[in-house]
Amino acid sequence: MIDDRMRGPGHGTTTVWVYDERRRVREDIASRLVALPFVGRVEAIGDAAALMSRLATRHPDVLLIGTQRAMDSGLTVATQALRAHPRLPVLVLGAPDDAETVRAAVSVGARGYLRWDATALEMGLGLSRVGLRVDGRTPQPANGHPVPLASVGAHVAAPAWNGATPLAGSAPTVVRAAVTREATPVSLSMREMQVLTGMSQGKSNAQIGRELYLSEDTIKTHARRLFRKLGAKDRAEAVATGFRRGMMT
Amino acid sequence: MIDDRMRGPGHGTTTVWVYDERRRVREDIASRLVALPFVGRVEAIGDAAALMSRLATRHPDVLLIGTQRAMDSGLTVATQALRAHPRLPVLVLGAPDDAETVRAAVSVGARGYLRWDATALEMGLGLSRVGLRVDGRTPQPANGHPVPLASVGAHVAAPAWNGATPLAGSAPTVVRAAVTREATPVSLSMREMQVLTGMSQGKSNAQIGRELYLSEDTIKTHARRLFRKLGAKDRAEAVATGFRRGMMT
DNA sequence: TCGTGCCTCACCCACCGGGGTGAGGGTGTC
DNA sequence: GACACCCTCACCCCGGTGGGTGAGGCACGA
16 A cells, blocks of 8 residues: 555655545555656555554655545544644645635645646645755746646635736635746747657657658658757657647647 | 748648748747647748738738837738738737737737747637637637637736636736646556656656666556557657646646 | 758668567455 | 456567768858
8 A cells, every 4th residue: 555666766855645545546646746856755545544653753745635525534634644743744635626625624734725636737836835845945947847836726825936926815716737938948940840749649750751741751850850959869758848848739 | 931831730720820020030930830739831921011912812810920129010010911901810929028019019900919938828829819710610628638728918818718717907917828627537557657757758668667676578568558548659649648638747 | 152050851770669468466346 | 256457577579760971952141
């Protein structure tokens, strides 16, 4: 039930624990967390007693606790954990519009509320608003790449990074994830962009060539050039940086 | 100067013309437009006379006109074009916070204002708010994939798709791009997610295996399984759908 | 006018990627 | 107890990928 060996490639330093009685849920959440750049180790825990005993000796940087509508199991665990360790950064995880649980979570001392259908970006923000540490500091919008900006739950004030306006009221409105704008020092040519788009659709060089009425060798040349421009090793990384730089949809 | 042969792979039907005197600018914008799924043909035009004569016989679905701060060349062209063709959907392109040009653009009849540093998502919305047609209809948030949601310029009312609140005032605040939430029917396991993340960082299967203390063959197995789950042909497409589904950052 | 960047195409070549298949062990669920 | 899913590893195989290099033409700007 506890995945100690499940550690990431090491560039992330934050440790996150995910508690939920439903195995499916906690593992689903955990698997999405490992994709976040600043997250190093994720552990999924399904037993309340185990969680408490672990908390006696070690603390995660963030503890995620899942809840089910009209069941207070998750909230009970959150209450227990926070009673024993009041400064523990706890995020409650629940249904998209469960205002009741949001209120309950806040009242027992949770730092925030995360919808279970949150995107990676939103999870990232949820974590970053909750005492996450990267090399001892709170993460900043780094080197022009997207960074969590807004959203999680209404009761959490939206940050004002990058000039975005904070949430006005405290109504249970949920602001959706946003992306910081980057200096975009790279600009791809039209053809390179078309090739990159084709790649993102799983097309082979030959296929792209056929669709653009070009030779496959020409596509390979464009590919090489766009790899250099984007600093990418292969098409997968090129596509990824395309998305991260806001060039793709 | 006019790229008639520069047509996309055909799944997009919208035709966009980009006007700007600076070659660099118009081609940069054009190259970013071709990446949008619903955009079929993009033509970059650098000469005002040529633009007007082309407009006499054919109309694009959207006409983008670039402006420079403290120069009215672009606005002059926009004025000309709109005087001759009042129903032409024109978007003015300009500096991020050039409120003056925004006002001027609106007053001459432009349908919206697009920051030159807009992300693909934002451009998509700019286009979709401006009379874009896909098979005769305005595009909807389709099959669970991200879709332009907010932003372009303050004077354009933000759409209320997905329950997001429209822009409150008419102040020159700019709402950043947002992403719709999708039903996320696929869930990757922890390992699959780690492999996908490695792919997005340009790592080879062997490299990923080394970092996770696994055999390369194991990575290949995880890769195959995640390809099937995501419906992807190769790692590039897998990474792309990972981003489109909000699983990656 | 020369240089630069883009577009186009070609050839060579090492090797990585992806599909197929099988298989053992673990942990839950019905 | 059967079933399903995940994790792990292995072997075979072919085709696609990516790097290097060269080269001609075109449009532009210094």
